[in-house]
Amino acid sequence: MHITIGGAVQGVGFRPFVYRLACSLGLSGWVTNSSHGVVIEVEAEPAVLEAFLLKLEKERPPLSFIASLEYSLLDAEGFEGFTIRPSTREGSPTTLVLPDIATCEDCRRELFDPADRRYRYPFTNCTNCGPRYSIIQSLPYDRPGTTMQAFAMCPACSAEYHDPASRRFHAQPNACPSCGPRLELWDVHGSVVCARQEALDAAVALLRDGKILAVKGLGGFHLMCSAQQEEVVQRLRERKRREEKPLALMVPDLAALSQLCPVSAIEERLLRSPESPIVLLRRHPGAAIARSVAPGNPWLGVMLPYTPLHLLLLRECARPLVATSGNLSDEPICIDEHEAVQRLAGIADAFLVHNRPIVRQIDDSIARVVLGRELLLRRARGYAPLPVEIPREVTDLLAVGAQLKSAVAVARGRRVFLSQHLGDLESAESRQAFERETSSLQRLYHIHPERVVSDLHPDYLSTVHAHSSGLPVVSVQHHYAHIASCMAENGLEGAVLGVSWDGTGLGTDGTVWGGEFLETDATGFERVASLRHFRLPGGEQAVREPRRSALGLLYEIFGRALPGEADLPPAASFSEQEREVIFRMIERGVNAPVTSSAGRLFDAVSSVLGIRQRSTFEGQAAMELEWAASDCPTDPGYAFALRQRDGCLELDWEPVLRAIINDRGLGAGIVAAKFHRALAELIVEVATRRGNRRVVLSGGCFQNCLLLECAVRRLQEEGFTAYWHQRVPPNDGGIALGQIYAAARAGQLPTAARGGK
Numbered sequence: 012m013h014i015t016i017g018g019a020v021q022g023v024g025f026r027p028f029v030y031r032l033a034c035s036l037g038l039s040g041w042v043t044n045s046s047h048g049v050v051i052e053v054e055a056e057p058a059v060l061e062a063f064l065l066k067l068e069k070e071r072p073p074l075s076f077i078a079s080l081e082y083s084l085l086d087a088e089g090f091e092g093f094t095i096r097p098s099t100r101e102g103s104p105t106t107l108v109l110p111d112i113a114t115c116e117d118c119r120r121e122l123f124d125p126a127d128r129r130y131r132y133p134f135t136n137c138t139n140c141g142p143r144y145s146i147i148q149s150l151p152y153d154r155p156g157t158t159m160q161a162f163a164m165c166p167a168c169s170a171e172y173h174d175p176a177s178r179r180f181h182a183q184p185n186a187c188p189s190c191g192p193r194l195e196l197w198d199v200h201g202s203v204v205c206a207r208q209e210a211l212d213a214a215v216a217l218l219r220d221g222k223i224l225a226v227k228g229l230g231g232f233h234l235m236c237s238a239q240q241e242e243v244v245q246r247l248r249e250r251k252r253r254e255e256k257p258l259a260l261m262v263p264d265l266a267a268l269s270q271l272c273p274v275s276a277i278e279e280r281l282l283r284s285p286e287s288p289i290v291l292l293r294r295h296p297g298a299a300i301a302r303s304v305a306p307g308n309p310w311l312g313v314m315l316p317y318t319p320l321h322l323l324l325l326r327e328c329a330r331p332l333v334a335t336s337g338n339l340s341d342e343p344i345c346i347d348e349h350e351a352v353q354r355l356a357g358i359a360d361a362f363l364v365h366n367r368p369i370v371r372q373i374d375d376s377i378a379r380v381v382l383g384r385e386l387l388l389r390r391a392r393g394y395a396p397l398p399v400e401i402p403r404e405v406t407d408l409l410a411v412g413a414q415l416k417s418a419v420a421v422a423r424g425r426r427v428f429l430s431q432h433l434g435d436l437e438s439a440e441s442r443q444a445f446e447r448e449t450s451s452l453q454r455l456y457h458i459h460p461e462r463v464v465s466d467l468h469p470d471y472l473s474t475v476h477a478h479s480s481g482l483p484v485v486s487v488q489h490h491y492a493h494i495a496s497c498m499a500e501n502g503l504e505g506a507v508l509g510v511s512w513d514g515t516g517l518g519t520d521g522t523v524w525g526g527e528f529l530e531t532d533a534t535g536f537e538r539v540a541s542l543r544h545f546r547l548p549g550g551e552q553a554v555r556e557p558r559r560s561a562l563g564l565l566y567e568i569f570g571r572a573l574p575g576e577a578d579l580p581p582a583a584s585f586s587e588q589e590r591e592v593i594f595r596m597i598e599r600g601v602n603a604p605v606t607s608s609a610g611r612l613f614d615a616v617s618s619v620l621g622i623r624q625r626s627t628f629e630g631q632a633a634m635e636l637e638w639a640a641s642d643c644p645t646d647p648g649y650a651f652a653l654r655q656r657d658g659c660l661e662l663d664w665e666p667v668l669r670a671i672i673n674d675r676g677l678g679a680g681i682v683a684a685k686f687h688r689a690l691a692e693l694i695v696e697v698a699t700r701r702g703n704r705r706v707v708l709s710g711g712c713f714q715n716c717l718l719l720e721c722a723v724r725r726l727q728e729e730g731f732t733a734y735w736h737q738r739v740p741p742n743d744g745g746i747a748l749g750q751i752y753a754a755a756r757a758g759q760l761p762t763a764a765r766g767g768k
């Protein structure tokens with residue numbers, strides 16, 4: 012019997028499992044890794060072969076995933092015994108590259124066992140855990156195709172590697188203190204201070220002493236420091252030029268975490284999962300964390316140690332540490348220690364590095380639990396590059412995503428491989444990362460795109476890249492890409508009502524969209540409703556200054572005669588001359604683009620309620636509006652006005668804004684909560700008028716869990732089925748997936764013939 016198994020079957024101990032199973036059943040033959048997956052030939056009586064097949068699927072290794080299993084019966088060759096054959100590399104790869112996997116229980120136990128030969132060894136791993144995507148250079152997944160090729164295994168490691176009874180049988184990154192990667196502590200000039208255990212001890216001492224350490228981890232550098240010393244956290248913020256954006260924490264274990272935040276069962280599962288993302292958790296009011304970690308923020312972004320190095324550091328520091336990405340604000344994280352010494356000079360006091368090269372930057376993923384499910388906000392370590400299966404087939408395609416929170420995707424057949432988060436395409440480093448990942452994904456999967464899918468916006472650097480590729484470009488409208496992304500994730504086809512709310516995206520009419528209701532059909536979409544337009548004085552500047560959005564909206568209602576001018580926060584925050592300049596911008600339409608953005612509406616309400624006039628990071632004003640509202644009842648009260656205009660429903664915020672101005676005395680929280688409810692009612696109202704029972708929620712605004720919960724609850728109460736994101740972010744990090752699915756839906760591409768080699 013010849014068997015080919017596709018799916019996540021490499022790097023998860025699949026061949027050793029096959030070996031043990033075959034031996035236990037007394038089968039002869041062989042198993043090998045190929046670009047197509049695991050290939051097996053076995054000989055035995057038919058009943059034994061059948062038992063073998065059944066057990067293959069039933070008893071497969073825990074991290075494996077069988078996407079396809081094909082078998083055929085051949086003439087017997089008369090094999091003797093069962094062997095693992097060397098890998099073959101012909102043909103284009105159909106196996107899946109696995110993400111990096113958090114250290115398993117067995118490896119953790121050994122790490123802290125003084126009798127184990129890997130006691131306190133920061134690079135221990137096995138077939139159930141350890142680095143994968145961050146070290147893979149080419150498929151099939153074998154040691155020579157990884158950055159572990161430089162390390163020759165010692166006799167002890169080699170024996171484990173070849174022993175089918177060992178947990179490290181064919182564990183590609185297998186290593187130990189005598190043959191594997193090693194730690195070094197470097198000073199700010201990149202000179203070695205000490206190595207191995209000494210380096211670890213010195214690093215712990217530095218952290219305990221209030222120093223900032225750059226630590227080379229799994230997919231890049233972290234900047235780490237004590238999370239309980241206000242002075243060092245402030246120093247880190249100043250040096251990293253990061254004003255108020257929250258910093259992530261790594262805590263020693265769940266017991267330490269429960270001191271900081273209550274943790275539900277599902278959150279605990281997520282924190283301890285092989286993906287081990289940063290999870291956003293509500294903090295205890297008195298949590299012992301430096302104020303500057305997340306100023307004014309009721310949430311903490313927390314992760315548990317997920318590599319042996321982090322386990323050791325955290326166990327020995329015995330306190331929560333700040334573990335933020337090793338970069339200057341908005342640049343991609345450093346992956347190379349020599350580059351880190353340059354780029355992080357002036358931020359870190361010392362560098363804890365190792366000599367296992369990292370192939371690609373992979374940030375920590377960020378998730379939160381909403382409506383009893385995981386909602387990914389940043390998709391990277393642990394998730395990328397596992398594919399999303401879409402309901403239609405495509406020939407080879409590349410999608411380049413948007414501009415901010417960049418991620419790219421390649422697709423073949425029904426599989427879309429969405430890259431990890433690559434950052435905002437604004438710095439030269441991010442653009443390099445974007446280009447590296449775009450070609451790396453194609454190379455890894457031997458995908459030769461016939462077309463490139465990009466955003467409609469001509470100035471996005473991703474779009475510019477698409478047009479310079481020499482391939483035909485398919486342009487997909489931004490908000491439709493959001494909806495298509497959520498449809499793809501939920502396996503939806505045909506007609507849905509899509510609610511696509513975010514900060515900005517270029518519309519098909521040349522204006523800036525952002526508060527859209529799109530109805531899909533079998534191949535495309537129609538814009539059926541949209542927020543009433545307003546002008547954004549200052550354009551890009553308005554994104555950083557919510558008060559500008561507020562003036563833009565207020566002007567539409569009141570003209571220059573703002574109500575209660577002196578104490579209306581957005582007006583009061585400008586001088587008279589500044590207001591004059593802004594009004595003139597609006598009136599002349601100079602540097603004041605027309606928009607229907609829901610994100611900017613959130614900003615404006617935040618400003619009117621006196622919550623935030625200037626933002627120091629993206630989404631801050633809307634986030635603070637959500638926090639203000641989160642303990643208040645979401646009572647109904649405010650209602651948008653709906654009217655038909657140019658064949659499209661216009662959703663007028665004027666009555667809502669007037670009511671908010673009147674209600675300011677009630678307190679920002681109460682009004683903010685009612686505003687969230689009004690948006691949920693608006694969704695229900697449009698859905699009721701349109702009649703489609705399937706409502707898809709996407710776009711950056713649906714990172715707001717109060718809005719998402721309220722909208723889903725109200726839709727369900729009214730008999731609609733609501734769909735939202737889980738393992739693909741609702742923000743622009745999910746756009747590339749939507750671009751692929753939108754292109755597939757448009758049917759501009761001949762679908763690939765199934766099967767065959």
Ligand code: ZN
Pocket residue numbers: 114115116117118119136137138139140141
């Ligand atoms: Zn392990």
Ligand code: ZN
Pocket residue numbers: 164165166167168169186187188189190191
């Ligand atoms: Zn060794």
Ligand code: FE
Pocket residue numbers: 489493513514515516710711742743
């Ligand atoms: Fe967007």
